[in-house]
Amino acid sequence: MDDGRLNKPASRPVKAGYSRPLDFKHGRVDLTHGSGGRAMAQLIEQLFAPAFDNVLLAQGNDGTVLDLPPGRLVMATDSHVVSPLFFPGGDIGALAVHGTVNDVAVMGATPLYLSAGFILEEGFPLGELKRIVESMAAAARAAGVAIVTGDTKVVEQGKGDGVFINTTGVGVLRPGAQLGGARARPGDVVLLSGTLGDHGMAIMSLRESLAFDTEIVSDSAALHGLVAALLDTGADVRCLRDPTRGGLATTLNEIARQSGVGMMLDEAAIPVQAQVQAACEFLGLDPLYVANEGKLVAIVAPQDAGRALAALRAHPLGAQAACIGTVLADENRFVQMTTRFGGRRIVDWLSGDQLPRIC
Amino acid sequence: MCLALPVRVVELKGGDAAVVDLGGIRKEISLALVEDVRAGDYVVLHVGYALTKLDPDEAQRTLELFRAAGSGAPLHEVQA
Amino acid sequence: MKFIDEFRDGDTARRIGAQIAAEVQPGRRYHFMEFCGGHTHAISRYGVGDLLPDGVKMIHGPGCPVCVLPIGRVDLAIQLALERGVTLATYGDVLRVPASNGLSLLKAKARGGKVAMVYSAADALALARQDPAREVVFFAIGFETTTPPTALVIRQAAAEGLANFSVVCNHVLTPAAIGNILESPEVRKLGTVPLDGFIGPAHVSTIIGSQPYEHFAEEYGKPVVIAGFEPLDVMQAILMLVRQVNEGRAEVENEFTRAVNRDGNLKAQALCAEVFELRKSFEWRGLGEVPYSALAIRGEFAAFDAEKKFALDTRKVADNKACECGAILRGLKHPRDCKIFGTVCTPENPVGSCMVSSEGACAAHYSYGRYKEIPIRAAA
Numbered sequence: 001m002d003d004g005r006l007n008k009p010a011s012r013p014v015k016a017g018y019s020r021p022l023d024f025k026h027g028r029v030d031l032t033h034g035s036g037g038r039a040m041a042q043l044i045e046q047l048f049a050p051a052f053d054n055v056l057l058a059q060g061n062d063g064t065v066l067d068l069p070p071g072r073l074v075m076a077t078d079s080h081v082v083s084p085l086f087f088p089g090g091d092i093g094a095l096a097v098h099g100t101v102n103d104v105a106v107m108g109a110t111p112l113y114l115s116a117g118f119i120l121e122e123g124f125p126l127g128e129l130k131r132i133v134e135s136m137a138a139a140a141r142a143a144g145v146a147i148v149t150g151d152t153k154v155v156e157q158g159k160g161d162g163v164f165i166n167t168t169g170v171g172v173l174r175p176g177a178q179l180g181g182a183r184a185r186p187g188d189v190v191l192l193s194g195t196l197g198d199h200g201m202a203i204m205s206l207r208e209s210l211a212f213d214t215e216i217v218s219d220s221a222a223l224h225g226l227v228a229a230l231l232d233t234g235a236d237v238r239c240l241r242d243p244t245r246g247g248l249a250t251t252l253n254e255i256a257r258q259s260g261v262g263m264m265l266d267e268a269a270i271p272v273q274a275q276v277q278a279a280c281e282f283l284g285l286d287p288l289y290v291a292n293e294g295k296l297v298a299i300v301a302p303q304d305a306g307r308a309l310a311a312l313r314a315h316p317l318g319a320q321a322a323c324i325g326t327v328l329a330d331e332n333r334f335v336q337m338t339t340r341f342g343g344r345r346i347v348d349w350l351s352g353d354q355l356p357r358i359c
Numbered sequence: 360m361c362l363a364l365p366v367r368v369v370e371l372k373g374g375d376a377a378v379v380d381l382g383g384i385r386k387e388i389s390l391a392l393v394e395d396v397r398a399g400d401y402v403v404l405h406v407g408y409a410l411t412k413l414d415p416d417e418a419q420r421t422l423e424l425f426r427a428a429g430s431g432a433p434l435h436e437v438q439a
Numbered sequence: 440m441k442f443i444d445e446f447r448d449g450d451t452a453r454r455i456g457a458q459i460a461a462e463v464q465p466g467r468r469y470h471f472m473e474f475c476g477g478h479t480h481a482i483s484r485y486g487v488g489d490l491l492p493d494g495v496k497m498i499h500g501p502g503c504p505v506c507v508l509p510i511g512r513v514d515l516a517i518q519l520a521l522e523r524g525v526t527l528a529t530y531g532d533v534l535r536v537p538a539s540n541g542l543s544l545l546k547a548k549a550r551g552g553k554v555a556m557v558y559s560a561a562d563a564l565a566l567a568r569q570d571p572a573r574e575v576v577f578f579a580i581g582f583e584t585t586t587p588p589t590a591l592v593i594r595q596a597a598a599e600g601l602a603n604f605s606v607v608c609n610h611v612l613t614p615a616a617i618g619n620i621l622e623s624p625e626v627r628k629l630g631t632v633p634l635d636g637f638i639g640p641a642h643v644s645t646i647i648g649s650q651p652y653e654h655f656a657e658e659y660g661k662p663v664v665i666a667g668f669e670p671l672d673v674m675q676a677i678l679m680l681v682r683q684v685n686e687g688r689a690e691v692e693n694e695f696t697r698a699v700n701r702d703g704n705l706k707a708q709a710l711c712a713e714v715f716e717l718r719k720s721f722e723w724r725g726l727g728e729v730p731y732s733a734l735a736i737r738g739e740f741a742a743f744d745a746e747k748k749f750a751l752d753t754r755k756v757a758d759n760k761a762c763e764c765g766a767i768l769r770g771l772k773h774p775r776d777c778k779i780f781g782t783v784c785t786p787e788n789p790v791g792s793c794m795v796s797s798e799g800a801c802a803a804h805y806s807y808g809r810y811k812e813i814p815i816r817a818a819a
Contacts, residue, residue, distance in 0.1 A: 343486015
């Protein structure tokens, strides 16, 4: 007997709801993109997942289960709020990948996975977001790391600066690696992998009221290959650090404080590109305090200094590496420098923000 | 208040504007406080304005004076 | 960089240093004041002191316009930003000067005040042009080097009839300050501050020429050597001063001949005379009231004088009792003589203005020179 409609099998499978593709030309981030609903799922499906393109992320869970090689875990995190978002030599996306990869690498670990948390401002153009995300993806691919989990929030217009990105990275410590800021000893040698100030001055060159017509290019780069080349030599490296905000001066003062030592630098040995030097002159800034995003400082036992320097110089990112000073016994923990001029000065901690001097 | 730099005038633009060069960095500045400046001249730049022209011959003479130090010759005899 | 690198050469520096050492008379002490903040900074940053013989001492003078800005004037700027709703535009150096109520312009910005850092007076004018609805006040400071640009923008604003732009004028004059120091009892009568000569400012002199210093050489018998901005210029000037002292001369000499002549920049001087007039008196932090030492905007340009436009009243505010900036600015004390130097008063937490500006004697000593007093053991 015919039971009526209810027993009639469906004649066609139910069509999925129409999902309009994201409009990267004219579309903008709106509050729904962060609300956890369909719009956000769309953002992930159409932008983040294809860009970051890995099996783990594609699983689409709240968290990601990771298989790690044996060894001790290193974790690092960085938030990026750089303005402007795009600059010669990079953008906030690439910076977000490089920054955390580098923090893991200078601990003596091989970076493996990153998370990416976005805080987007309502009204931010989707086209720019796409550029940033694709840049992150390219940087991650080049660095051999996968972005395996993430989060997106949207804040009202005026409450954010376009995009803020946080990345957290994990890696596995190389066997035998024992790097730390407290390990520097008198007699150790201070090595620098290349020219100072490129990133900071690239940013300054774009800021309002301080414009230059000749491009200075940021040195934003992933350094784990360079670190591996250095550590592979077997040299006794006490400490590795990347001198980002606050520049070389801040990094060395931190190490001096942690290790309870002093340092003596040789200004003439510190590499600075002529253009960066000129830009610093213009603004009354000291390259020692300007941010870098693709350089590292290595404190190395004196007997291994030659080997270590050669390894840095043999790598493309360390071609201009130099020995810039030595570690001293000094209970005051001063970082001092013999100036090119022949006098001596201390290289103190940075006070406040480096405001351009005019006088 | 003194931070001022010797820069080379690269191009004269309309009005008092000019483009100068320092070590490969270019910037647009104002020549409103100086006169008779041509491309190739050096000026002393302060907060976006040229204060005066820099005389390359005098600069050379000054450098020579520096080098004369240590030769024992008194100042007024060394002046070129 | 041409005309910069050659003037920083270490070998030449050592040679001039040796020459100075050869010419100083044994047992005699020479005290020279470098008036200009830029020279203070150069001496510290390059470690010029290390290349001088022990008998030659440099005293830091008050030629740092940020350092001599009275608290009451900074309060005006903060008031404009926080209470009058204007956009307060000024040079970077001014932002951190500590003023009343624990505020600075930077802190006022954090509290919601509209404070814009500009590199040039022209940038402040541009801000006003860009947005006619926005009231922009340019807080102008500086010695004679920085005054002509302010004059230019005021004249330009007048020509364009800009209704939303005005200037708080704090421009001060170098010769008046030098005179004030030379007139101080400690220098003139008591002789407690031995002062054998001055290194004259580099870029101020491009504007005013070398002529204004002749009065000091004649009246007070002190030699003046105008020096360029680079460390070699400073060393050469010290050599020239030593020679003058040894030979009993008190003349104005010019080491910075590549940019300074006797008359200065007449065009710039005329422009300033058109826009500014002398104030009868002006308070300098550390020096007190100094007659005819500062400029005010002329009546014809009253529409651009923020003090008139906003009916501003400058209050006299005393320095923190423990702060020795006053004595330090006059060369009577050294930063290390100040009880709060390096402890309470640091570049992070500056109590007085000598610590705020990197050219202030205290900041320069803190950032570059402290090691000299503490012996360092070499590598183990």
